[in-house]
Amino acid sequence: MAWQWFHRLGSPRWFYEKTTPWLPWLAVFSIALIVTAAVWGLAFAPADFKQGNSYRIIYIHVPAAFLALAGYYIMAISGAIGLIWKMKLPFMVMKSAAPIGALLTFVSLVTGSIWGKPTWGTWWEWDARITSMLILFFLYLGMIALQQAFQHRDTADKASAVLALVGMVNIPIIYKSVDWWNTLHQPATIKFTSKSTIDPSMLYPLLIMVIGFYCFYALVLLLNTRVEVLRRESRTQWVNDLVGSMNKKV
Amino acid sequence: MGDKVPVAGLLGGFVASFRRDLLIAARHKAELTNPLVFFLIAVTLIPLGVSPEKSVLTLLAPGIVWVMALLATLLSLDGLFRSDYDDGSLEQMLISPQSLYFTVMAKVLVHWLVSGLPVTLLAPVLGLMLSLPVEGYLPLLVSLALGTASMSLIGAVGAALTVSLRKGGLLLSLIVMPLYIPVLIFGASAVQTAVQGGAIGMQLAVLGAFLALAIVLAPIAALGALRISTNG
Numbered sequence: 001m002a003w004q005w006f007h008r009l010g011s012p013r014w015f016y017e018k019t020t021p022w023l024p025w026l027a028v029f030s031i032a033l034i035v036t037a038a039v040w041g042l043a044f045a046p047a048d049f050k051q052g053n054s055y056r057i058i059y060i061h062v063p064a065a066f067l068a069l070a071g072y073y074i075m076a077i078s079g080a081i082g083l084i085w086k087m088k089l090p091f092m093v094m095k096s097a098a099p100i101g102a103l104l105t106f107v108s109l110v111t112g113s114i115w116g117k118p119t120w121g122t123w124w125e126w127d128a129r130i131t132s133m134l135i136l137f138f139l140y141l142g143m144i145a146l147q148q149a150f151q152h153r154d155t156a157d158k159a160s161a162v163l164a165l166v167g168m169v170n171i172p173i174i175y176k177s178v179d180w181w182n183t184l185h186q187p188a189t190i191k192f193t194s195k196s197t198i199d200p201s202m203l204y205p206l207l208i209m210v211i212g213f214y215c216f217y218a219l220v221l222l223l224n225t226r227v228e229v230l231r232r233e234s235r236t237q238w239v240n241d242l243v244g245s246m247n248k249k250v
Numbered sequence: 251m252g253d254k255v256p257v258a259g260l261l262g263g264f265v266a267s268f269r270r271d272l273l274i275a276a277r278h279k280a281e282l283t284n285p286l287v288f289f290l291i292a293v294t295l296i297p298l299g300v301s302p303e304k305s306v307l308t309l310l311a312p313g314i315v316w317v318m319a320l321l322a323t324l325l326s327l328d329g330l331f332r333s334d335y336d337d338g339s340l341e342q343m344l345i346s347p348q349s350l351y352f353t354v355m356a357k358v359l360v361h362w363l364v365s366g367l368p369v370t371l372l373a374p375v376l377g378l379m380l381s382l383p384v385e386g387y388l389p390l391l392v393s394l395a396l397g398t399a400s401m402s403l404i405g406a407v408g409a410a411l412t413v414s415l416r417k418g419g420l421l422l423s424l425i426v427m428p429l430y431i432p433v434l435i436f437g438a439s440a441v442q443t444a445v446q447g448g449a450i451g452m453q454l455a456v457l458g459a460f461l462a463l464a465i466v467l468a469p470i471a472a473l474g475a476l477r478i479s480t481n482g
Binding site: 131135138139141142145146149150155158159162163165166167170173 | 407411412414415418421424425427428429431432471474475478479481
């Protein structure tokens with residue numbers, strides 16, 4: 001009786017119905033935060049001493065990179081939950097998180113490349129962090145490819161979860177790579193334990209943008225997972241009732 | 251009535267698995283040369299395709315030998331579990347009372363002995379063909395010995411994940427190569443640094459650490475993946 005709340009979390013139907021009212025709130029929050037931070041960062045934050053205005057791509061590059069790393073953990077942890085407790089829903093979350101994470105990694109690589117051209121003089125550089133972010137991109141692509149390869153969905157889910165867990169070793173390497181190898185990419189400037197080395201006038205819009213990106217990621221992940229729920233549970237009564245009621249509305 | 255069937259212990263199980271796989275490998279001696287010939291031909295492609303200039307080759311030699319050794323190991327991984335999966339003996343191993351960790355470990359050890367180790371031993375010859383400086387030969391041997399062992403172990407996880415797929419070979423390469431990249435970086439760096447006259451204790455220590463981690467964790471991941479692949 002005491003664990004009922006936990007097992008209810010694993011019900012795709014409960015998840016679908018529970019998250020329906022969250023979506024408009026998440027959409028409003030994420031758009032508001034992102035627009036606020038974008039306007040603040042692009043228009044009102046001061047120009048950098050060395051880089052001038054070209055540093056402003058940080059407001060896309062850094063949140064995308066944060067979420068690419070966090071998204072991999074979300075994917076791996078939901079895969080682990082699905083393997084340990086043998087629940088369907090975490091596997092659906094894991095499957096939805098893979099393409100979103102791949103896209104965010106791609107965005108961070110491209111925006112980093114665009115930022116690098118005026119700052120470092122080159123579109124690409126094989127330094128530690130860029131290379132390990134590229135490896136993260138390959139890991140995401142491998143996840144997407146592996147999920148498509150199996151015929152039985154259970155086997156696909158479990159195999160992908162194992163792969164996600166094996167790839168999890170890479171994330172701390174990416175995070176710490178700029179500290180271990182003193183190469184081109186700058187070390188961490190946002191610190192939790194000591195004073196950040198980035199100026200507050202540039203830091204606050206960045207933090208707001210990061211939070212906005214997290215809300216946006218949550219929104220997209222929920223949307224994709226809900227589609228996956230509908231797809232996998234398409235033979236159940238509640239899904240057919242839902243589709244029927246939607247058809248009636250239209 | 252109630253005969254007790256003698257079951258081998260951990261070491262007995264490991265030795266039995268090891269002997270079986272070694273015997274199977276010995277019966278297909280022609281297949282043992284495949285990774286070596288691939289290694290040789292692939293390394294030959296670089297002077298033909300890039301440049302036969304000695305100065306260029308000396309610069310590239312550590313990396314080329316390491317990359318081609320990686321690819322040779324990668325290509326030989328597909329057959330690690332496949333023939334056992336096809337004839338059903340893999341499922342028998344999964345339901346046997348033997349510890350699957352040691353069964354997988356024995357298979358990977360035999361795989362390394364017939365592909366990784368010969369590739370490592372051939373590498374100095376290929377280094378000679380690519381004008382590798384003399385300081386690089388011993389670091390090449392040591393780094394490749396450590397590296398190919400790690401790669402066999404890590405690759406076993408990928409082979410276990412894709413064993414049930416018909417066209418699993420390319421997908422196997424796709425999912426295993428990002429996991430190989432740290433090994434490659436440190437291995438090639440070891441040879442590169444030695445050629446330039448530096449000390450390579452750090453690189454060898456990291457390669458050793460990768461191997462230690464792989465020995466402990468990779469068979470567990472591989473046996474989990476084998477159970478998933480055979481029950482799907």
